[in-house]
Amino acid sequence: MPKPVPTQQLISDLLEGDRLALARAISRVEDDAAEAARIVRAVFAHTGRAHLIGVTGAPGTGKSTLVSALVESYRASGVTVGVLAVDPTSPFSGGALLGDRVRMTGHSGDAGVFIRSMATRRGTGGLAKASADAMLLLDAAGFDRILVETVGAGQAEIEIASVADTVVVVEAPGLGDEVQAIKAGLLEIADVFAVNKADRKGAARTVAALEMMLETGGAAAQTIFHHGQRMETGAATSETEAGDGWSIPVLETVAVSGGGVDELRDALERHRAWLGESGARTAREGRRLDHMLQTLVQAEFLARMERTLSPALRRDLVERMQRRETDPYSAAADSMKKLSP
Amino acid sequence: MKDSQIRVLVAKPGLDGHDRGAKVIARALRDAGFEVIYTGIRQTPQMIAEAALQEDVDVVGLSILSGAHMTLCPKVIELLHAQGQEDVLVLLGGIIPDEDAVQLKAAGVHAVFGPGTTSAEIIDYIRTAMAGG
Known part of the structure; x- marks a missing residue:
């Protein structure tokens, strides 16, 4: 086995945009908490530039295909994209089958795209513990947009709302009736809805149900509790800062053919502009960093508990x-x- | 706190679509506690090398049933080395004549697993190799 590259070297190569250094740095933050601290400390000053987009939704709604189509659309507009695709770790074996890349071919040979699969390991809420760190590394490596695909989420996996600037909730026709749409949780964190597989029967009904929910919906709670952890949702921002006017769009997409994907990209760019103009971007970044702070302190407490x-x-x-x-x-x-x- | 995981890319280069074997292996490796990145069928050597880099894998497992292994395998290895991943373990599964296996090993394939190989043999091979054996 060759000697591993020293961390300092890895960090400086990563900041130069070296892809292998980026890949290895992500592994180190996943594998080793002390290395994560060392690496994030060194790159943090170079972060804060990328637009962080979370893509979540139930299994089988087409998140991976939609992310791939979005990458293509962003690349056509000249913007570089980093992708973090999270899949679940088996609670039994500790192993994971990460299959999102199967739907993300077609970006081969493009230096403006970097796709990384990540297992949740001991993370909860649809993301891995190292997801936030990996997003910082992709940001520091210079990618303009970072798409984070969560595990196929149920109704309460809303961790993504505390790490992204913009959350896309992907729905598909035929997954449930209007009552599903007014239940709490996932739907409350959307900044943009994508009704994917919109060429299928029932798409219009799903769109109508979501629009009805948005029209009748009151403000989502600003502070929520999740896995005993205090979290503040993104959706609360759009409601409480409604004076600045972000109305949540419901868009139809057909990811396999690219239908509606440019429009989805436009909506994400509009949200990005709105975040900047309304000051919500700063507010969300503040919440994100507060969340990271709490998570790290909590982890340290747990480690101390296990030691003591x-x-x-x-x-x-x-x-x-x-x-x-x-x-x-x-x-x-x-x-x-x-x-x- | 350390939480190292062995990461394995399972890929099917070339044009045959017989992916049952690759999927069975992917599943067995997952059950053995590895993180398996599955890329699907009809991958070019470039796509495989690129995925191996972005995923920073320890092992690349290639499944080839088309007979094109003598072209595809050396190409994947050449690309891995060119991008600085000389340390990645390259394994090949499929129907590979013995004389080809000898040549491929000389070209940098670490092990060739033919029909009848059990999942346990492959898992043991990877564990031993990763432990520095």
């Missing part, structure tokens, strides 16, 4: 609880005292 609360110590506490010498709350309070740095 040894299995032997926990066993001892459990036995004391079983003898009713102490109770779960007192045991937790005692444990907390041991956590001091």
Whole structure:
């Protein structure tokens, strides 16, 4: 095995736009928390330029195909694109089958495109823990737009709203009735709706249901709680800053043929312009960084807990609880005292 | 905290569309705890090398049933080396005559797995190679 490239070298090559350095840096932030800190520290000053677009939706709605079509549309307009495609890690084996590239061929040989698949590993909410870091690296490497495709999301996988500037929720005809559309969660985080497979029966009904939901919808909660973590949604911005006027468009697309994809790209560019003019871009970036801060502090706490609360110590506490010498709350309070740095 | 994962690209270069084997292997490698990037059929050597770079994989597994392995494999290896990925393990699966396997190994293919190979053999091979064996 050859010696691995030193991190400093990797960072400077990445900032020059070297693709292999970028790929290796993403692996290091995924694999090693200490390396992630080192690399992100070094590149952070070079980030903040790219427009971060999240693409989410239920499995089978055509997210990967739509992302690929969007890449093509962006490339035709001369803009460079980085793609992060997230697929789930098996909770049983720890392995993952990352298949989004199957739908993303056709960009071969184009230096303006970089596609990376990422397994969720221990991440929750439809993204990997390293997703936010990888987005920073793609940004630092100079890509103009970064498309992040989440895992096929159910109704509450809304992590993407706290890491993207713009969220596209992809729907497809025939997945549910109007009541599905007014349920909480995924639909509340959309800045743009794409009803994909719009050549299929029922597309008009899906569009109508979404439009009805948008017309009748009240403001989404500004602060939400997800996996015990405080999060602030993007959709709240469009509602609370409605004075600046972003009305959420519902667009029809047929990703396989490219139908409606340029219009979707236009809507994303309009949203990008709106974010800049209304000041929402700064607000969202602030929320994103606050989210990263909380996530990192939480991870550090967890690591500290694992270091301090040894299995032997926990066993001892459990036995004391079983003898009713102490109770779960007192045991937790005692444990907390041991956590001091 | 370290969380290293072995990343494997499973690709089908060339024009045959017989992807059952590649899919079975992809699934078996996933179940063995690897992160498998599956690219689908009809990939050119350029597409495979490019995916291997962007995905920063440790292993490239090629499945070829078209008989074009003597052209496709050396080309993939040449491209991997040219882009600085000399350390990537290249494995080949398919129907490969013994004399071809000898030549391909000389050209940089690390192992050739023919019909009858079990998934466990391939998984063991990768684990041993990744452990520096």
